[in-house]
Amino acid sequence: MSTTVQEPAVQTSDEAILGFVDCDVHPYTKTPADLDAFLPERWRKLRHSIGNRSRSSFVGAPNYPRMSPGVGMRMDSWPKDGGHPGSDLAMMREQLLDAFAVSYGMMMPLLGRGGDERNVEFGAALCSAANDWEAQVWCDNEPRLKAAIQITTEYTEAAIKEIEKRAGDRRFTHVMIPPRGLEPLGRRRYWPILEACAANGFPIALHLGGTSGHPSTGGGWPSFYHEEHPSYPQSKEALVTSLVTEGVFEHLPNLRVALVEGGFAWLPSLSWRLDKHYQRLREEVPHLKMLPSEYIRRNIWVTTQPIEEPEHPEDLITTCEWIGWDRIMFSTDYPHWDQDDPRYAFKVKVPEKEKRMLYRENALSFYNLEA
Amino acid sequence: MARHVVATVGEIPPGGKKVVNPAGREICVYNVNGEHYALINRCPHEGAALSYGHVLGCFESKRPGEYQLTRKGEMLRCPWHGWEFDIKTGQSWCHPESVKARTYKVEVVPGELLAKGPFVAETVQVKIDGEYVVVEV
Numbered sequence A: 001m002s003t004t005v006q007e008p009a010v011q012t013s014d015e016a017i018l019g020f021v022d023c024d025v026h027p028y029t030k031t032p033a034d035l036d037a038f039l040p041e042r043w044r045k046l047r048h049s050i051g052n053r054s055r056s057s058f059v060g061a062p063n064y065p066r067m068s069p070g071v072g073m074r075m076d077s078w079p080k081d082g083g084h085p086g087s088d089l090a091m092m093r094e095q096l097l098d099a100f101a102v103s104y105g106m107m108m109p110l111l112g113r114g115g116d117e118r119n120v121e122f123g124a125a126l127c128s129a130a131n132d133w134e135a136q137v138w139c140d141n142e143p144r145l146k147a148a149i150q151i152t153t154e155y156t157e158a159a160i161k162e163i164e165k166r167a168g169d170r171r172f173t174h175v176m177i178p179p180r181g182l183e184p185l186g187r188r189r190y191w192p193i194l195e196a197c198a199a200n201g202f203p204i205a206l207h208l209g210g211t212s213g214h215p216s217t218g219g220g221w222p223s224f225y226h227e228e229h230p231s232y233p234q235s236k237e238a239l240v241t242s243l244v245t246e247g248v249f250e251h252l253p254n255l256r257v258a259l260v261e262g263g264f265a266w267l268p269s270l271s272w273r274l275d276k277h278y279q280r281l282r283e284e285v286p287h288l289k290m291l292p293s294e295y296i297r298r299n300i301w302v303t304t305q306p307i308e309e310p311e312h313p314e315d316l317i318t319t320c321e322w323i324g325w326d327r328i329m330f331s332t333d334y335p336h337w338d339q340d341d342p343r344y345a346f347k348v349k350v351p352e353k354e355k356r357m358l359y360r361e362n363a364l365s366f367y368n369l370e371a
Numbered sequence B: 001m002a003r004h005v006v007a008t009v010g011e012i013p014p015g016g017k018k019v020v021n022p023a024g025r026e027i028c029v030y031n032v033n034g035e036h037y038a039l040i041n042r043c044p045h046e047g048a049a050l051s052y053g054h055v056l057g058c059f060e061s062k063r064p065g066e067y068q069l070t071r072k073g074e075m076l077r078c079p080w081h082g083w084e085f086d087i088k089t090g091q092s093w094c095h096p097e098s099v100k101a102r103t104y105k106v107e108v109v110p111g112e113l114l115a116k117g118p119f120v121a122e123t124v125q126v127k128i129d130g131e132y133v134v135v136e137v
């Protein structure tokens, strides 16, 4: 019933924010059929006859409540021609890339669902198709967008093949692994994949999405979205703990891991707890040569969204100091409803030097991007 | 402060809204059950354009298992993180004391009074026999 709606105009003169690197951007297909063009015939046929079968109990719906209507998207991000938010490059430029003169947008596509697929060969084909789609539909038209290598961790050989296939292609900058796997990511059976990431110089982005069939919280399935959303940090905590205690970072000291879409204020307290237990339980994990917090400090990076909003905003500055300013990277999560605006996400003044690190420099070096 | 003619009465139906730009300020004028209200078109949280948000009622509950939908059409939900605002006062539901979307004074003025001025009407043509929504900015 609205009569006139004008586009919001972004005006910011903050140089540290203009030109930022967005560590979490979601491109979408206009229709699910868009992926068909990138699938070999066998899998295209199967996709239409059988369809996806994920490890979650429902087809086409998550096991936990999500925001509706709007399927969890920013209400102003629906293209006028009826496509899905994040599917229209012109609109993405207008609302994000050009509005803030974004230097790079790190894509974290949540489609194809190859990683969740129970038929692992089909899953591998879906991942590969989605990777070609990212490169050709997005990177080739907008070189500021950088592609994720999607893999299925349940099919080791195919995952390694996919990583090796993309190595050397500058459109691909990171390997994306969903954090809710069948087993915690530090388990030995995943090491060959982690080794391939390190050997090919790809950092890993652990972006939340989907389920593995296990309840999303440590206490079972949630009743409310309000209950589901805070489980994102829970899954990140489990993964960081697994990667550290299994000795992954002792085995692969150069492996770099970014936690995407889990916030970050919980990381210091997890580090304290792991260090505390290390004093008592060290005998169980003699392969750890450093304190858990030291591995975290060396190998883990965090992205900001969904940012914590403490009662006293200055507490966030202290939290960032605990984590280390060189390990924090800004992310919007465009076009999701809970995305953060780079101008207003921090409700407290971030010092200039740290601001440049957080909005730009850390991500440039983490993702090996040209300044 | 100047008075800006931003719409004719009847142009914005009940439940509807119109984004206007008097004095370079983006404002959204809402018609709530026949009364006009104006809010700045910027969420106090992270700056979303509020005009994209749904106009709703208010869900209230005395205890788990019981709920009521009240004040139909009087609340606005931000298109991004869903903060709710009272369209009439701009007050946020969760933090009524500390968070407020800026409101502007709105009146309905007959054309013949407007003819005497002073007022600004860049986009709305004022006729003596019409009725107009006037925002003070």
Ligand code: FES
Binding pocket: B043, B044, B045, B046, B047, B048, B078, B079, B080, B081, B082, B083
């Ligand atoms: S911008 Fe409105 S609720 Fe966050």
